[in-house]
Amino acid sequence: MTATSKSIPPPRLPKGGLRVVALGGIGEIGRNMTVYEYDGRLLVVDCGVLFPEDAQPGVDLILPDLRLVEDRVDDIDAVVITHGHEDHIGALPWLLRLRKDLPVIGAKFSLALIAAKCREHRITPKLEVVVEGERRRAGAWDLEFFAVNHSIPDALAVGIRTPAGTVLHTGDIKLDQLPLDGRLTDLAGFSRLGEEGVDLFLVDSTNAEVPGFVAPEREIGPVLDNFIRSAKQRVIVASFASHVHRVQQMLDAAQNHSRKVAFVGRSMVRNMQIAQELGLLTVPDGLVRSLDKVLELPPEQVLLISTGSQGEPLSALSRMSRGEHRQVNLIQGDTVILASSMIPGNETSVFTVINELARANVTVVHQGVAKVHVSGHASAGELLFMYNAVKPKNVIPVHGEWRHLRAQSRLAVMTGVPPERVVLAPNGTVVDLVDGKARISGHIDVGMVYVDGAAVGDVGENTLSDRLILGEGGFIAITVAIDAHTGRAVASPTIAGRGFSDDPGALAKVVPLVEAELAQMEADGVTDPHRIAQSVRRVVGRWVGDVYRRRPMIVPTVLAL
Amino acid sequence: MTATSKSIPPPRLPKGGLRVVALGGIGEIGRNMTVYEYDGRLLVVDCGVLFPEDAQPGVDLILPDLRLVEDRVDDIDAVVITHGHEDHIGALPWLLRLRKDLPVIGAKFSLALIAAKCREHRITPKLEVVVEGERRRAGAWDLEFFAVNHSIPDALAVGIRTPAGTVLHTGDIKLDQLPLDGRLTDLAGFSRLGEEGVDLFLVDSTNAEVPGFVAPEREIGPVLDNFIRSAKQRVIVASFASHVHRVQQMLDAAQNHSRKVAFVGRSMVRNMQIAQELGLLTVPDGLVRSLDKVLELPPEQVLLISTGSQGEPLSALSRMSRGEHRQVNLIQGDTVILASSMIPGNETSVFTVINELARANVTVVHQGVAKVHVSGHASAGELLFMYNAVKPKNVIPVHGEWRHLRAQSRLAVMTGVPPERVVLAPNGTVVDLVDGKARISGHIDVGMVYVDGAAVGDVGENTLSDRLILGEGGFIAITVAIDAHTGRAVASPTIAGRGFSDDPGALAKVVPLVEAELAQMEADGVTDPHRIAQSVRRVVGRWVGDVYRRRPMIVPTVLAL
Secondary structure, three states, rough: OOEOOOOEEOOOOOOOOEEEEEEEEEOEEEEEEEEEEOEEEEEEEOOOOOOOOOOOOOEEEEOOOOHHOOOOHHHHEEEEEOOHHHHHOOOHHHHHHHHHHOOEEHHHHHHHHHHHHHHHHOOOOOEEEOOOOOOEEEOEEEEEEEEEEEEOOOEEEEEEEOOOOOEEEEEEEEOOOOOOOOOOOHHHHHHHHHHHHEEEEEOOOOEEEOOOOOHHHHHHHHHHHEEEHHHOOEEEEOOOOOOOHHHHHHHHHHOOOOOOEEEHHHHHHHHHHHHHHHOOOOOOOOEEEOOOHHHHOOHHHHHEOOOOOOOOOHOOOOOOOOOOOOOOOOOOOOEEEOOOOOOOOOOOHHEEEEEEHHHOOOOEOOOOOOOOOOOOOOOOHHHHHHHHHOOOOEEEEEEEEEHHHHHHHHHHHOOOOOOEEOOOOOOOOEEEEEEEEEEEEEEEEOOOEEOOOOOOOOOHHHHHHHHHHHHOOOOEEEEEEOOOOOOEEOOOOOOEEOOOOOOOOOOHHHHHHHHHHHHHHHOOOOOHHHHHHHHHHHHHHHHHHHHHHOEEEEEEEEOOO | OOOOOOOOOOOOOOOOOEEEEEEEOEEEEOOOEEEEEEEEEEEEOOOOEEOOOOOOOOOOEEEOOOHHHHHHHHHHEEOOOOOOOOHHHHHHHHHHHHHOOOEEEOOOOHHHHHHHHHOOOOOOOEEEEEEOOEEEOOOOOEEEEOOOOOOOOOOEEEEEEOOOOEEEEEEEEOOOOOEEEEEEEHHHHHHHHHHOOOEEEEOOOOOOOOOOOOOOOHHHHHHHHHHHHHHOEEEEEEOOOOOHHHHHHHHHHHHOOEEEEEEEEEHHHHHHEEEEEEEOOOOOOOOOHHHHHHHHHOHHHEEEEEOOOOOOOOOOOHHHHHOOOOOOOOOOEEEEEEEOOOOOOOOOHHHHHHHHHOOOOOOOOOOOOOOOOOOOEEEEHHHHHHHHHOOOEEEEOOOOHHHHHHHHHHHHOOOOHHHOOOOOOOOOOOEEEOOOEEEEEEOOOOOOOEEOOOOOOOHHHHHHHHHHHHHHHHHEEEEEEOOOOOOOOOOEEEEEEEOOOOOOOOOOOHHHHHHHHHHHHHHHOOOOHHHHHHHHHHHHHHHHHHHHHHOOOEEEEEEEE
């Protein structure tokens, strides 16, 4: 756990004021979590995870820094979940471990995904279903839920009415005007709330840099249908495992062209089961079968819907691309469609999969060559519609890296929000809404909380920095045994390198240098193992720098016997 | 050095046949190098480097595997260089070390860049300038050079006439119909050669997947001009250091708007000096000054043209973004334009730079939000023009990963090349042109030759695999000293981890387990240090797996005293 910024303790929240602190999601894309405070009571919106980047090697997940709420967990009236994506729900198990009976409020699909996740963590959450249009209290809080359109069903925005003012928190949102399920983003509701007066608007910035409008999701259907229609053999479509509407269009195309479908990948199977049970996915009788059964059919009757669209090396699709999948052996003439975005940072893995498939002469379709994906986040044009409906008095851009937040600010200002009322408040920044004005009042230390294997929080910047050094240059370990009293070496130094060179004899030449150094130290009467270790490190480090111009980690061990 | 494929020794090249082997550039983008053989004589086209990916940590460069030519370096009549990019010239110093007087043939800008590179390697190459339209012999080879259009001046395609047939090797190419320097790709020359008969066509596949046509380079000028015109403070434009035409348009815009220019970054300064000396870059008197001088001017009179467009952490631009540049301190209201592509794999570094700049409220323009870049490689539409001009009898797609090669094949077949005459020949594949037909006749082992620091070739797959493990999980080192005769531990085991945990006490709990294991081994009369080391590794590995669910490298050292 590491602080990302200096702490500037905020003053006491003035009576009648509303406080907002994001523990994640601002200045980064992921681990969305916002904490609202009014009159001593807290409301949490979302509780997600962030996926690590190259600079965080070996890390499985990154959590929001829960220290802020740890001591005040009994002050929390509820956790509102806007939708069921991992970056909005993934850290809930860690929050619920702090208090098991914390009410979790959300739409039915979001809660079903949370229930499934909590089962894996052996937690039984207290879930409270809401629907769009509903207005209800949660402890001290007066909440109203609005339908919004995103790349997962059942997404909600939440309006929060407090005596300090009204907040509209969009969650992830776009304005698809022809949504597949007919469930439009409730722009009319936003306008109504805007008429009433929205004092603070927290709005999704992911695509604020992108001009124009996101094309309707339903435009993907005919493209998929066309590829599936003209395919002569098996078709595999990969997509996000929660993108029910995308999958619905695949099912429709399969039905049109007399193919049977199998879901591949644990999360795809699980989520589509949930979606079907909740009536969000329409599956004609007999269309979906087990993978075994579908693979018995002739190739032109097979459609597999799979995870692995981000090139995850252990996913079913990656294994298929390498010819290592237990059941599915792709051959020349099969078709793979990646009906998905490429999340920044995943390009290399995705293209590795695509190239492996191309090498096997499998036809590969991806968003770079065909319109098989649209984003789930509003572009600039849509955001302008929202500003004009909501007419917010203050804005906090959320869900974005700095470039997105800046772009969002520009849009806010263009629609008439005064620049000083657009508050860029990266994680940990304390924003107080007092007398209708949002202002930064302080900054709380928030860190990156790394989950690595079974442990949380013990991997920090030192460990990551060591991993980066080891990953670049490996290490050279030198073990020396000396007589504790005389400093005399009692055996030849042992030298071994890993991640340094394939040449087994590479390090032999430095042994005499170490021996000479040890003899010199002995002659000088040095017996302190720490000093001896430092000298050995210096000798070896200098040698490897001079000879190889490399910088492996040098790890001396001195046993004083 | 590691084989990427099994060796299938080709038969003797039949008399009158032409042999082609790529040592790099096919199945990957980078280290382009093709070797032609006729009647015992060799011709090399290009000799570039490949930049490493995440799976090759710590590697500086990857060279083509020169073993094929090592023993036959005296049979090489010449090295033809199509253009001066690193992936076409970067490995020349290593080839020239095998034979210093190897003639290197190319256009003047390419050779000037080669001369500069060779100076750094303390090599004086034997350079032979050619110009487009020229036909000349090089030893046994009858060569004709064609002007082609790319993202660097002076690019050439080469026609190679042999008794076995005529080859056209495009190098990197596009068909900008409004090139800034008026130097069109010589499509008429291609047609003429096509009329004469092109038996083998080696053609750039980089953008074969992309439909349509690349927009003219000159469309970038007005976009840059507009941003520079409306900027109120300093403007920094980053671009590839060899993209002379892009830089020319920046200079023109600076001149239009009364800004003075400084070049920033060693390669930018060097290359633009060369381009100016060769008359390829037009610099009005007094426009370009030293960085010191330009920084003395008011901000609205400053334009910096910089390297660092790929987010290289040590580049001037990256340092500016972090506020660490010695001379340039960017502030709110300055403008940075990334007039460049984002090479796959570099996205994270580029966006890190963009976000740091956005955080400082510097206005950032990049190709995601404005038309400030066009590709240097022909899209599918242009490639079709080439096929119809050249009418090749056989095709080898080059310069591409598998997905690009497959797309290129489809284009060839669409224009009437029989599918069996399109030869996908990844690095090391031996293709023989005999009786007008190109066929694969064998496969030569070609490996990845890694340059890491001062050494070449000693870093191989074992080292890289260790680096990947260390980079993910760090290591735990256990040092044990035993009595060589009894196996008795003569000191407590020393345990240390790096890249494993920030918790200094994390490993204390495994010490008793190791001690128990050592006592058991002693009781069992085991004195073999190797067996003891294995047992220690097993005990620690199991413990860390159970407790942490992690997999650091376990490094036991047993000193038998």
